[in-house]
Amino acid sequence: MKQGFLSILPLAAGAALYGFAFGVLAAQIGFPWWGVALMSGVVHAGSSQIVAVEQFGSHGFVLGAVLAGAALNLRYLGIIASLSEVLRDVPLRVKLLAIHITGDENWALTMARRAHDPTIGAAFLIGSGLTMISVWVISTSAGALIGGAIPDLEGYGLGFAFTAAFIAMARAMWRGRRTVLPWAVTFVVTLGLVQAGMGAAYAIVLGSLVGVFTAQMRRARREETA
Amino acid sequence: MSSAEWLLIGLLAVASYGVRLAGLIGGRAIAANPRLKPFLDDLPGCLMVGLVASSLAGEPIVTWLAALVALAVAITSNNVVVTMAAGLAAIIVGHQLPFF
Known part of the structure; x- marks a missing residue:
């Protein structure tokens, strides 16, 4: 110990x-x-x-x-x-x-x-x-x-120190090129939802889920064509 | 502390320990589940990106530029504290510039 x-x-x-x-x-x-x-x-x-x-x-x-x-x-x-x-x-x-x-x-x-x-x-x-x-x-x-x-x-x-901390924590979670699409989708969807007036926490969770499902769908399509 | 602050700490503690306990009891099955595994792998990164997006929504251009500085520092240093310091410095300097 x-x-x-x-x-x-x-x-x-x-x-x-x-x-x-x-x-x-x-x-x-x-x-x-x-x-x-x-x-x-x-x-x-x-x-x-x-x-x-x-x-x-x-x-x-x-x-x-x-x-x-x-x-x-x-x-x-x-x-x-x-x-x-x-x-x-x-x-x-x-x-x-x-x-x-x-x-x-x-x-x-x-x-x-x-x-x-x-x-x-x-x-x-x-x-x-x-x-x-x-x-x-x-x-x-x-x-x-x-x-x-x-x-x-x-x-x-x-x-803004919080924003910078989130950017750094995201950086640590970067997993190469396969990360690009889900992250881009999450960013755009969350931004759009917040601008449209949705509560930030819900927009973040919803935007992230859309990003994750985009990645899942792409993976499924690749497996089909493979 | 206000009752909302007590509630926040209490609920967050329950949620946090609940996830750990679920990991102890059923974690193997959950982590090895082929449907759930990619979901659990992708979710944390997406949440972080969503947090960045929500904190930049509706912000002036100077905040977006400071975020770009923080991103550049995060990519090169991969260190949370260094990125926070650089981001803060960027936004403070940005606010002093006459054209912002």
């Missing part, structure tokens, strides 16, 4: 910077530092939190914000499913804790190490996960403490 605790530190440093920035933004929207700490502790999903807080801040609508944030979290179905071997021999209560403290970074590190060293397992996952969730809670609440103490930054275009 100690090995996992220490090995994740470089990745945790990156998450801390991102968490700090998220904390500043959340405080500017009106969340107290302890509310941010609570959210980071019980939700523990970086991109999902940033999306939900941004949607809530700009539209003030809870269900739409949760829908957008939760949809983004669906990738954890696959992430947690891939851990079934790692978690096979641990008791249920440890499993229930391990799935909560598993994030992108410590999952990826555990799987990468395990590929070379089969002794890497649940203890490593949990050690690195404990580091990640602690760093996430501390960095986001520290950001919120600072963000609550400084004047309104919205006038300086602070909201």
Whole structure:
């Protein structure tokens, strides 16, 4: 467990910077530092939190914000499913804790190490996960403490920091040329729906579904012609 | 905190843990399902692009140009914090320019 605790530190440093920035933004929207700490502790999903807080801040609508944030979290179905071997021999209560403290970074590190060293397992996952969730809670609440103490930054275009974060997160999800069509369709449809007056969170989910189905249809057509 | 903020945190926590729990219980079957797998692979990227589109909708040209700067930095650096810093710098500089 100690090995996992220490090995994740470089990745945790990156998450801390991102968490700090998220904390500043959340405080500017009106969340107290302890509310941010609570959210980071019980939700523990970086991109999902940033999306939900941004949607809530700009539209003030809870269900739409949760829908957008939760949809983004669906990738954890696959992430947690891939851990079934790692978690096979641990008791249920440890499993229930391990799935909560598993994030992108410590999952990826555990799987990468395990590929070379089969002794890497649940203890490593949990050690690195404990580091990640602690760093996430501390960095986001520290950001919120600072963000609550400084004047309104919205006038300086602070909201755009969210847009830039989304652009960077999309970049990390780029999967080569097959991504072009679904992303282009999603962009145009979402933009059109928002311009037409639809609530942003619904427009995002609907636009994304149209993009995903475009990709599915193209794949199906290719299989037919092949 | 307002009741809406409490509700947001509570619902998001339930949704987040619910997805993880579903992954633990039925994840293998869901992740290996040939109909669902491509859907789950494509959805996160599309959602991110949708978020970018919705935050640019109705914005002035300076915001779109700053987004292009952020995109260029994201492509080269592939780093969230560096992209946020560059995007913020671009929009602040953009607002100072006389023609925007």
